[in-house]
Amino acid sequence: MKANKLKTLLIKIFRKKGLNQTDSLICANAIINAELVGAYGHGLSRLKMYCDRINKKLINPKPKIKIKDISQSISYVDANNSIGFVAADIAMKKSIKNAKKTGIGLVAVKNSGHYGLSGYYAEQAVKKNLITMIYTNAPPAVAPYGSIKSLFGTNPICFGAPSGSKIPFILDTSISIINRGKIRFAARNKKKIPEGVALDKFGKPTTDAKKALQGVQLPIAGFRGSGLAWMVDILSGVLTGGNHGGKVKDPFDDFSGPQNIGHLFITFKANLFVKNFNNRIRKNIKTIKNLPKIKGVREIMYPGQNKYKRFKINSKKDIKISNLIKKDLKILEL
Amino acid sequence: MKANKLKTLLIKIFRKKGLNQTDSLICANAIINAELVGAYGHGLSRLKMYCDRINKKLINPKPKIKIKDISQSISYVDANNSIGFVAADIAMKKSIKNAKKTGIGLVAVKNSGHYGLSGYYAEQAVKKNLITMIYTNAPPAVAPYGSIKSLFGTNPICFGAPSGSKIPFILDTSISIINRGKIRFAARNKKKIPEGVALDKFGKPTTDAKKALQGVQLPIAGFRGSGLAWMVDILSGVLTGGNHGGKVKDPFDDFSGPQNIGHLFITFKANLFVKNFNNRIRKNIKTIKNLPKIKGVREIMYPGQNKYKRFKINSKKDIKISNLIKKDLKILEL
Numbered sequence: 001m002k003a004n005k006l007k008t009l010l011i012k013i014f015r016k017k018g019l020n021q022t023d024s025l026i027c028a029n030a031i032i033n034a035e036l037v038g039a040y041g042h043g044l045s046r047l048k049m050y051c052d053r054i055n056k057k058l059i060n061p062k063p064k065i066k067i068k069d070i071s072q073s074i075s076y077v078d079a080n081n082s083i084g085f086v087a088a089d090i091a092m093k094k095s096i097k098n099a100k101k102t103g104i105g106l107v108a109v110k111n112s113g114h115y116g117l118s119g120y121y122a123e124q125a126v127k128k129n130l131i132t133m134i135y136t137n138a139p140p141a142v143a144p145y146g147s148i149k150s151l152f153g154t155n156p157i158c159f160g161a162p163s164g165s166k167i168p169f170i171l172d173t174s175i176s177i178i179n180r181g182k183i184r185f186a187a188r189n190k191k192k193i194p195e196g197v198a199l200d201k202f203g204k205p206t207t208d209a210k211k212a213l214q215g216v217q218l219p220i221a222g223f224r225g226s227g228l229a230w231m232v233d234i235l236s237g238v239l240t241g242g243n244h245g246g247k248v249k250d251p252f253d254d255f256s257g258p259q260n261i262g263h264l265f266i267t268f269k270a271n272l273f274v275k276n277f278n279n280r281i282r283k284n285i286k287t288i289k290n291l292p293k294i295k296g297v298r299e300i301m302y303p304g305q306n307k308y309k310r311f312k313i314n315s316k317k318d319i320k321i322s323n324l325i326k327k328d329l330k331i332l333e334l
Numbered sequence: 335m336k337a338n339k340l341k342t343l344l345i346k347i348f349r350k351k352g353l354n355q356t357d358s359l360i361c362a363n364a365i366i367n368a369e370l371v372g373a374y375g376h377g378l379s380r381l382k383m384y385c386d387r388i389n390k391k392l393i394n395p396k397p398k399i400k401i402k403d404i405s406q407s408i409s410y411v412d413a414n415n416s417i418g419f420v421a422a423d424i425a426m427k428k429s430i431k432n433a434k435k436t437g438i439g440l441v442a443v444k445n446s447g448h449y450g451l452s453g454y455y456a457e458q459a460v461k462k463n464l465i466t467m468i469y470t471n472a473p474p475a476v477a478p479y480g481s482i483k484s485l486f487g488t489n490p491i492c493f494g495a496p497s498g499s500k501i502p503f504i505l506d507t508s509i510s511i512i513n514r515g516k517i518r519f520a521a522r523n524k525k526k527i528p529e530g531v532a533l534d535k536f537g538k539p540t541t542d543a544k545k546a547l548q549g550v551q552l553p554i555a556g557f558r559g560s561g562l563a564w565m566v567d568i569l570s571g572v573l574t575g576g577n578h579g580g581k582v583k584d585p586f587d588d589f590s591g592p593q594n595i596g597h598l599f600i601t602f603k604a605n606l607f608v609k610n611f612n613n614r615i616r617k618n619i620k621t622i623k624n625l626p627k628i629k630g631v632r633e634i635m636y637p638g639q640n641k642y643k644r645f646k647i648n649s650k651k652d653i654k655i656s657n658l659i660k661k662d663l664k665i666l667e668l
Contacts, residue, residue, distance in 0.1 A: 073407060074437050076607050103408050104440050108607045131573065146634040147625040159565045161572075169568070171561040220555035227505040227637040230622075231493045234503070238495075238615050239465065241608045245621040266600070273410050273442045274575045281572050287579040288564075291481040300480040303561040 001319050003032055013047070013332045017054045018061030023086045030085045030116045036314045037307045041181015042116045044321065045188060048328045049252050050083060058258045059083050059113055065090060073102045077109040081258040084115030088263060092121040092134075095265035099130050104268040110241040113259045114138070114251055119172035119307065122160030125267050126168040129278075133266040134158040135235040137242065139250040139259075141180045143216045145226035148203050150216045151246035154180045155232035162270050163302065164282030170304030175229040176217040183209050183217070184252075188324060236262045335653050337366055347381070347666045351388045352395030357420045364419045364450045370648045371641045375515015376450045378655065379522060382662045383586050384417060392592045393417050393447055399424060407436045411443040415592040418449030422597060426455040426468075429599035433464050438602040444575040447593045448472070448585055453506035453638065456494030459601050460502040463612075467600040468492040469569040471576065473584040473593075475514045477550045479560035482537050484550045485580040488514045489566035496604050497636065498616030504638030509563040510551040517543050517551070518586075522658060570596045 001009075007028045014024035027050075034043035053059040063082035067090070069075050075094050079087035091107045098105030115121070118134040125132035138153025154174035163169040174180070177197040186193050187209035198212035199205055206212055219225030237244025242262020249259050270277040289300050321329070335343075341362045348358035361384075368377035387393040397416035401424070403409050409428050413421035425441045432439030449455070452468040459466035472487025488508035497503040508514070511531040520527050520543035532546035533539055540546055553559030571578025576596020583593050604611040623634050655663070 070606060071437050074602075074606060103405050104438060106438050106602060106606075110607075131569075144622050144625060144634055146628055146631040147622070148628055149625045151622060151625060157562070159568075161565075161568050169564075171565050173558045173561060177555070220558055221511070223637075224507045224554055227507060228491070230503075230636065231495075231505055233618065234493075234495050234615065235465075238611065238618050239604065239607060244614070245618040268408075268440060270573065272404060272408060272440075273444075273573060277572065280578070281568065284567065284572050284579040288478050288481070288485060291478060291483045291485060293480055294482055297480040300478055302564065303557075 001321055003036070003315070003319055006319055006321075007032055009329060009333060010047070013051065013329075014061075016332075017051055019083070019086075020062070023061075023083070026089050027083060027085045030120060032319070033120050033311075034116055035319050036311045037117070038310045038314065039117055039181065039307075041179055041183075041185045044325045044328070045181075045185060046114070046116075046251075047325070047332065051332055053113075053251060053255070054083075056255050058255060060258075063087075067094060073098050073104050074106045075108075077107060077112075079109055079112040081111050081113070081260075084113035084261065087112035088115035088121050091263060091265050092124050095132070095267040096125050096128055096130060099125075099267040099269060100128065103272055105265070107265045107267075108240040109263040109265075110260065111258070112242070112261045112263055114261065115263065117172060118156050118158035119160070119170040119304065121265070122158050122170050122172065123168055126160040126162055126170065129162050129270050130267050131162075131270050132158075132160045134160075134263070135232045136263040137233050137236045137244060137248055137261060138180070139248045139254075140246045141217045142176050142219050142226070142229055144230065145219070145223045148216065152219070152226070152229035152233055153248060154217065155229045155236075157228060157232060160304075162278055162281060163285060163304075164278040165285075167308045168304055169281070169285075169302055170307070172303070175219050175225045175232065177220055178217075180217065183212050187213055189322070235264045240264060335655055337370070337649070337653055340653055340655075341366055343663060343667060344381070347385065347663075348395075350666075351385055353417070353420075354396070357417070360423050361417060361419045364454060366653070367454050367645075368450055369653050370645045371451070372644045372648065373451055373513075373515065373641075375513055375517075375519045378659045378662075379515075379519055380448070380450075380585075381659070381666065385666055387447075387585060387589070388417075390589050392589060394592075401428060407432050407438050408440045409442075411441060411446075413443055413446040415445050415447070415594070418447035418595065421446035422449035422455050425597060425599050426458050429466070429601040430459050430462055430464060433459075433601040433603060434462065437606055439599070441599040441601075442574040443597040443599075444594065445592070446576070446595045446597055448595065449597065451506060452490050452492035453494070453504040453641065455599070456492050456504050456506065457502055460494045460496050460504065463496050463604050464601050465496075465604050466492075466494045468494075468597070469566045470597040471567050471570045471578060471582055471595060472514070473582045473588075474580045475551045476510050476553050476560070476563055478564065479553070479557045482550065486553070486560070486563035486567055487582060488551065489563045489570075491562060491566060494638075496612055496615060497619060497638075498612040499619075501642045502638055503615070503619075503636050504641070506637070509553050509559045509566070511554055512551075514547075514551065517546050521547055523656070569598045574598060
């Protein structure tokens with residue numbers, strides 16, 4: 001399907017669910033972006049879930065989002081259980097505005113939901129020559145080091161910076177060995193997952209995606225990855241007033257209440273301390289790209305480069321839609 | 335040796351090298367803290383190196399450190415090639431002051447040197463009920479993903495937060511599988527290093543600490559760890575005006591110029607958005623500690639807890655000093 005046709009269709013679906021035109025467009029754009037960068041676990045595969053949660057009044061299609069300015073740099077957003085895309089869009093824009101005005105912006109969000117890819121919001125800041133750090137928590141997926149029970153989400157750490165070129169430097173890495181979205185995608189499409197990334201609910205290693213979803217995902221680097229996940233839970237949950245400590249509900253399986261996810265956006269000017277940031281980062285990247293490479297490696301890539309390439313290639317093509325999703329779309333459109 | 339006796343001795347040595355009393359005390363305290371928490375690679379094993387660099391005028395014992403306030407929240411420190419301890423102490427205090435005044439403090443440092451443990455400075459902020467994130471780069475030790483040559487330092491990521499108890503939550507993790515300080519310590523004491531953490535200069539796995547120092551350390555989690563190291567290089571080097579892209583000199587081996595390390599300190603109030611942060615974090619930690627444990631695990635520890643325990647135990651005992659260090663101390667004292 002052409003991206004534009006899909007966009008019209010998604011807007012129609014979100015409008016039908018009660019979102020206004022602006023918010024529907026924000027959601028459609030975020031979902032299409034996820035498809036175009038190849039992050040299928042954050043794209044159309046979640047559409048039905050969002051609609052189900054709206055139907056069950058767990059996502060508020062007409063939220064009254066409150067923004068409280070604590071200072072010219074610091075703001076606090078109560079998203080009123082909006083769909084995560086809309087809350088994140090407002091918070092990122094506010095963080096950018098604060099940073100443009102005072103050099104630094106710090107924006108916390110509570111009562112939000114899953115917002116897709118952190119990197120998508122980071123790009124907005126980087127385009128304005130800002131550096132940004134974004135944290136969000138997520139439903140239990142990863143066991144704290146020493147425990148056999150999931151509690152942390154895959155809790156991504158996201159960092160964006162201007163690269164001195166049109167391809168932004170965007171690190172957007174979950175602290176699990178692979179993203180939960182990828183496991184969901186594998187489960188939906190009956191594909192296997194790699195070895196060593198998850199345990200089943202009995203604590204045994206598994207490559208069965210469905211069993212992995214019921215079990216435990218493994219964090220990167222043991223105690224270190226577990227500590228990073230804990231940091232993200234504090235920054236996005238404990239600090240913001242959002243859920244934390246394993247209380248974020250799984251949006252697919254748990255309809256007992258809203259998710260109340262928290263997010264944190266830290267944004268500051270790249271040129272705060274040096275006037276030639278863009279030259280410096282360009283030189284930095286060039287130096288690293290010129291290092292001797294492992295046999296078979298053609299180019300040392302910086303974070304965000306691969307995603308940008310996929311976006312460019314996929315933007316020229318129709319968006320592939322699986323039969324499962326086609327069925328979702330048909331039902332939701334009616 | 336008793337800690338107090340060691341402190342007097344270290345102050346005497348730094349005074350002899352030209353540092354004033356205040357700065358000598360800052361250095362002595364930081365080094366003794368590293369010994370007490372068991373981070374021997376950041377303690378006395380570096381004393382001779384610092385003195386050598388002062389002798390060769392690569393560390394300035396009488397720096398004119400300039401602090402420029404960019405706003406009430408943001409400050410820029412030119413450390414004038416001071417010893418890293420002194421620059422970090424000034425910057426952390428400034429970051430705390432800015433955060434106390436405006437809610438958030440952002441302080442960048444250039445022309446600094448190795449400052450020991452990030453967590454040591456983080457503790458200062460946490461004691462004032464602040465959350466802090468600290469970044470510093472370091473000499474080449476880790477190969478960027480796809481390359482066979484070291485360029486990134488072990489570039490620690492440090493995060494500190496109040497825990498609601500007297501033991502602060504301090505995550506201080508290098509992005510290499512093990513700290514370079516530990517490899518140096520092993521090399522000095524002719525001990526082996528674990529398998530899978532380093533390659534020799536020919537790209538072959540090694541457990542020989544000396545060969546590992548000449549070779550490449552491996553990052554945690556492949557592309558992800560490499561990306562985190564790159565992020566730290568940008569935040570502490572590219573952004574601040576410090577060296578970056580592999581230009582930070584090894585303080586032990588390279589006497590061709592000052593290190594010009596950069597640091598970044600981000601600090602903000604824990605109670606910015608919620609009034610009961612301490613209750614929330616206490617509950618968060620309690621929930622995680624109560625999870626079912628892996629067989630043999632007595633307690634799920636949060637980052638910083640083990641270090642605190644070691645500090646408490648070691649504080650009651652004499653500080654063990656190896657014969658090698660005793661020799662260093664004797665020569666330096668004269």
